Amino acid sequence: MNQFRGQPANNFDLPEKIARLGKLAYNLWWTWRPDAQRLYSWIDPYLWEETSQNPVLFLRKVRRTDVNAVIHDRNYMKHYKKVLREFDTYMEAKDTWYLEHHRDLKDRRIAYFSTEFGLHQTLPIYAGGLGVLSGDHAKEASDLGLPFVGIGFFYTRGYFTQHINDDGWQTADEVHVSFEDLPVLPVLDEDDAPMTVSVDLPGRTVLARFWEIRVGRVPLYLMDTNVEGNSENDRRLTARLYSSDLDLRISQEIILGIGGVRALRKLGYNPDVWHMNEGHSAFLSLERAYEFVEQGFSFDEAVELIRSSTLFTTHTPVPAGSDEFPLWLIDKYFAELWPKLTLDRESFINLARHKVSWGETFSMPILAIRMAEKINGVSELHGQVARKMWQFLWPDRKEHDVPICYITNGVHTGTWLARSMGILFDEYLPEGWQTNLDDPEMWEDVLNIPDETLWEVRRHLKRKLVAYMRERARQQWLKDTIHPVQVVAAGALLDPYMMTIGFARRFATYKRAGLILRDFDRLLAMVNKPNMPVQIIFAGKAHPADEPGKLLIQEVYRKVKKAETGGRLVFLEDYDMNLARYLV
Incomplete structure (x- = not known):
């Protein structure tokens, strides 16, 4: 039985040299391979973001002149061949964990x-x-x-x-x-x-x-x-x-x-x-x-x-x-x-x-x-x-x-690990660490990463998060004519170098998003503490029919908007996996 049944139409107008970009677009392997995503963003980084990092839509919209330009870029073509080689090796592998440990159950x-x-x-x-x-x-x-x-x-x-109006209603x-x-x-x-x-x-x-x-x-x-x-x-x-x-x-x-x-x-x-x-x-x-x-x-x-x-x-x-x-x-x-x-x-x-x-x-x-x-x-x-x-x-x-x-929930490492952190792991962890994620001894090598090197990567990632939030706030102001206070509530005043706590979950009442707001004066003392302020980012959706959940969002948002928080309480609307990756 064939592993896959669907057939890609691949009606993209691509030069023969990079025609396999079309086939690759239809396999979500690229979602956890930053180098594969760069095959598209390299061509037109602005369009890549505009299309929500969707390679199928990207290839339908990209200009032929931009596509033609990269086939004459030796660095791009070298990268293209490397990524496609890795994709083929991955898809055809005969030494997977399952085959090595349970070949009798193949x-x-x-x-x-x-x-x-x-x-x-x-x-x-x-x-x-x-x-x-x-x-x-x-x-x-x-x-x-x-x-x-x-x-x-x-x-x-x-x-x-999801959109949040000026009164905090979803x-x-x-x-x-x-x-x-x-x-x-x-x-x-x-x-x-x-x-x-x-x-x-x-x-x-x-x-x-x-x-x-x-x-x-x-x-x-x-x-x-x-x-x-x-x-x-x-x-x-x-x-x-x-x-x-x-x-x-x-x-x-x-x-x-x-x-x-x-x-x-x-x-x-x-x-x-x-x-x-x-x-x-x-x-x-x-x-x-x-x-x-x-x-x-x-x-x-x-x-x-x-x-x-x-x-x-x-x-x-x-x-x-x-x-x-x-x-x-x-x-x-x-x-x-x-x-x-x-x-x-x-x-x-x-x-x-x-x-x-x-x-x-x-x-x-x-x-x-x-x-x-x-x-x-x-x-x-x-x-x-x-x-x-x-x-x-x-x-x-x-x-x-x-x-x-x-069985404690885990995450798929490739999806949620930042590219810069992955590069750091490649340098300090044993070769092939990605296939030995459950080996405690392997993770001992994390201790070999210099503190200042690890900290600089973390600071870099926090700068990326704050830059992303500010650009989102700018686009909301440009397109949605939101109130200036909502721009602040969307994170325009966050400091990338301050301690930041995130609460990003579905806004069902039993998840208790408002718990931290119960003693609001004490919270204000924490977020405004001189030289040691704390920032809190909220994000999440309530089901459209969940009125208590929407009321909870409104309660949180009204507190976020208060001037005495100094812009250090933030609510990011329309929480999705892209925002989640920036947060983690």
Whole structure:
């Protein structure tokens, strides 16, 4: 089976000498390789930034005269050949970590389901940390050579663009995605028509097509219901992340779970391991159960087979963050399925029944927990919280015996390491350090970096952050006619050499962004301390339907605007992965 199914159209007007820039643009390997990004920024650095560092859009817009100029630049051509050599070596490697350590499992396959993937700012299909973790998992799977395939959604209207008005109120501008300008490829069938799967929803059948994103060696397939043959309402099912409409939400999760399994089958995959990143995709277990029952297994036997090959990662630290559906909605969407599973209604509901103060619900995390053999939280503390949250599912066990472990969230080093810091590591760490990131002894060599050298790199990166913030503030003032106080609130007065604290997260109330503001007088004393002031940068979005979250942003922003902060409290609007890289 081919690793990739989409075919790049590559209709860029490029000279033959650098024609492979087009193919490279469609593999997100460049997102974690600064030298690869320089192949584009070298041609026109201003256009590179204007296109949000999107090589596909860049190549569609760049002037031919600028392209022609670099093919006569010996330094550029030398760099071009070096980067393409590295790309080919990476893609064709036979000595990956996985093949070196688990060659006997090379024909096994891992399917990874997530409702969002944070891969790059040009792909607005993520809302926060869950998506960034999914994207980093895909990139690290590529680096390690894991036999990994991802399944998710391509949200045709993306996540929103955030603006903060003078009173601190968040407004959300819709994003309109243009597929031809993104590093995304259509998956076509033998007739060159969009490959689709069908999923039954009440009273109709909905089609979903697939888009392919190449993440290094890893294929990621994203479903989209904006397909001819669907009703207008159904074409919008995958338009946006995290709708507050329960019918739309459950429809999305049915498509993700049930449709995702069918998509993998149609693409020729038969995964050996199924990983649910949060409970949104838990309906995949029902589709797999149906497959086993059709093969002659009992439902209980099917559950055991599913559990033996399924992992579930839970992220939510509070019950309110879990997806739960009222039982009448489950009746509406699944009444035709449970007989096919040889279950009655009560048995089906019991798979995920959750008794709460206002009644009973069907809980997606509970379904995922019951259908997975391995369950993990995302930090040691979160593992403790999760065991306490879900202990009632194991009434005969003590809290510490609840079978939920933890795996601390990490990051994909290549994505989040600044180029200048990477150059420093290349100089002082052993050769090949990038492939030995989990070796504690290797990191001992960091101590060999002279303090003043490391500190100068840090100062350089802080200068870049402040310069970026000031330019953003300038552009906001030029284009949006914002009030001068908002320019200050956007970071125009920050000092790159002062201690700076960042709080950049999704503005859900349980993340407590306003906690540091509770004793405001004490905070003012800290930020205005002579010779030792502290600066604080806030950034983050609230879901458009999350009124408490938007009120929290407003509370923070009103404090940021106060003159007595001296411009040392800052709120940066429209937080995305590009801003995040400057912050870290």
